[in-house]
Amino acid sequence: MSPSPQKKQLSWLAVGVVGMFAFAVFAMPPIYKAFCELTGLNGKPLLADAASKPAEVLDRMVTLEFVTSVDAGLPWTFRGNLKSIDVHPGQIQRLSFHVENLADTAVTGRAIPSISPAASTAFVKKTQCFCFEQQTLKAGQVVDMPVVLYIDPALPESIKTITLAYRFYRQPDAEQKI
Numbered sequence: 001m002s003p004s005p006q007k008k009q010l011s012w013l014a015v016g017v018v019g020m021f022a023f024a025v026f027a028m029p030p031i032y033k034a035f036c037e038l039t040g041l042n043g044k045p046l047l048a049d050a051a052s053k054p055a056e057v058l059d060r061m062v063t064l065e066f067v068t069s070v071d072a073g074l075p076w077t078f079r080g081n082l083k084s085i086d087v088h089p090g091q092i093q094r095l096s097f098h099v100e101n102l103a104d105t106a107v108t109g110r111a112i113p114s115i116s117p118a119a120s121t122a123f124v125k126k127t128q129c130f131c132f133e134q135q136t137l138k139a140g141q142v143v144d145m146p147v148v149l150y151i152d153p154a155l156p157e158s159i160k161t162i163t164l165a166y167r168f169y170r171q172p173d174a175e176q177k178i
Helices: 005-039 118-123
Strands: 062-070 076-080 084-087 093-101 107-116 124-129 135-137 142-151 161-170
Touching: 062 076, 062 093, 076 161, 084 093, 093 135, 107 118, 118 124, 135 142
Parallel strands: 062 161
Antiparallel strands: 062 084, 076 093, 093 142, 107 135, 107 161, 124 142
């Protein structure tokens, strides 16, 4: 006896739901991340390789503003050593951010960067950034974390201010003994 048409249809619907769930959970995040990094969408910065050099330095000035925050689950203080800086497009900037672990154990965090306005994302070229990888701080450790970047001189003239925002999130610890 063959299954009824309703049971066949229900089976296909169940397979479809499971397939959509698997796609959403396992395939979409890496695809979305790659798309954002490639296009600069969602404030994800395009990474400059260490060998790349900025073009000529332009006479005009652009203001870089820095915004920092820490997720509630991370016992750190985090701030930029500068609130803002005026830069010439093409000029390499070396900046640092002050981070302190307030916990009595080692804690690992990861900074997620964002750049606005979105139209400026493709023109901010980072060659070094603490946001490229996880950071583990020992209990009570204080660190100044570096960022080296430049603004591509091709930045549209209409953009006068760029905001770089970093938010640190706690990462799973493997009860690291540092």
